[in-house]
Amino acid sequence: MEYKKIKYSLEGDTAWILLANPPLNIVDLEMMRELISALDVAENEAEIVVISHEGKHFSAGAEIKEHYPDKAPDLIGTFTELILKILNSEKITVCAVRGYALGGGFEIPLACDVILASSNAKLGVPEITLAHYPPVAIALLPHMIGWKNAFDLITTGEAVDAHRAREMGIVSRVFEQESFDEDVKKYVNGLLEKSPIALKLAKKALKKSTAVDFGKVLGEVNRIYLNELIKTEDAVEGLNAFLEKRKPEWKGR
Numbered sequence: 359m360e361y362k363k364i365k366y367s368l369e370g371d372t373a374w375i376l377l378a379n380p381p382l383n384i385v386d387l388e389m390m391r392e393l394i395s396a397l398d399v400a401e402n403e404a405e406i407v408v409i410s411h412e413g414k415h416f417s418a419g420a421e422i423k424e425h426y427p428d429k430a431p432d433l434i435g436t437f438t439e440l441i442l443k444i445l446n447s448e449k450i451t452v453c454a455v456r457g458y459a460l461g462g463g464f465e466i467p468l469a470c471d472v473i474l475a476s477s478n479a480k481l482g483v484p485e486i487t488l489a490h491y492p493p494v495a496i497a498l499l500p501h502m503i504g505w506k507n508a509f510d511l512i513t514t515g516e517a518v519d520a521h522r523a524r525e526m527g528i529v530s531r532v533f534e535q536e537s538f539d540e541d542v543k544k545y546v547n548g549l550l551e552k553s554p555i556a557l558k559l560a561k562k563a564l565k566k567s568t569a570v571d572f573g574k575v576l577g578e579v580n581r582i583y584l585n586e587l588i589k590t591e592d593a594v595e596g597l598n599a600f601l602e603k604r605k606p607e608w609k610g611r
């Protein structure tokens with residue numbers, strides 16, 4: 359597949375997948391399909407998969423214009439396929455994030471094994487401000503940071519900085535902006551020095567300790583999203599208000 363919105367390269371045993379859709383690396387359907395394809399390639403040829411980005415920001419999330427009721431099923435179906443591909447990968451998945459990581463641009467890192475954040479990163483799920491919710495964060499976050507922290511992030515829509523995200527248990531390491539790329543490479547090289555089979559089996563065993571079928575949970579969360587939320591007047595008003603740069607007027611239906 360020819361990539362237009364991402365870049366893929368293999369360096370030794372590491373696959374580097376970069377979001378490359380400037381300026382905000384919006385994750386539209388085309389990018390989702392390219393990421394799915396690149397992850398398939400990486401699964402066959404790499405031991406470690408690093409998802410990172412070009413430009414200042416990891417991503418401002420999924421394309422808001424693709425959230426209207428006619429397009430939402432395709433968007434949610436493809437995004438779920440992408441997230442499950444990351445969650446089900448047998449390889450070590452590392453996400454390296456600078457700047458904004460919002461909405462779907464936060465959920466991609468969440469699905470990875472490790473998030474390495476630059477000290478200028480801002481992570482969050484603003485979907486509630488659009489009268490939407492973030493399905494993947496709803497499925498994963500309570501298991502990672504507990505109900506109360508997850509509830510707070512999802513219902514306020516406020517982003518947290520890298521250090522707060524580290525305290526909450528979302529981010530594994532925070533590196534200074536100036537040395538970020540170098541520190542990410544050092545982290546990856548540290549993993550490459552370990553036994554690949556031991557890493558792979560440690561990941562397999564760690565997954566047993568959560569014992570959650572995220573595919574099933576995500577299916578239920580998506581059903582409420584598509585059958586109930588997306589059909590409301592508020593869900594359309596939230597999108598219109600964002601695109602028209604005005605305050606939304608909620609109807610509660």
Ligand SMILES: CC(C)(COP(=O)(O)OP(=O)(O)OC[C@H]1O[C@@H](n2cnc3c(N)ncnc32)[C@H](O)[C@@H]1OP(=O)(O)O)[C@@H](O)C(=O)NCCC(=O)NCCSC(=O)C1=CCCC=C1
Binds near residue numbers: 419461491493
């Ligand atoms: C903070 C921000 C990133 C940058 O602020 P700044 O003040 O620096 O810049 P700016 O002026 O605001 O923006 C510049 C241009 O980019 C556009 N644009 C921006 N984001 C866009 C987007 N996502 N999609 C499309 N366009 C987007 C702006 O409209 C503007 O366009 P213009 O030049 O034509 O006027 C801000 O744009 C923001 O909050 N974005 C929304 C974040 C959000 O709600 N994300 C969650 C999404 S839902 C999700 O991910 C899910 C996934 C799965 C399932 C369910 C949900």
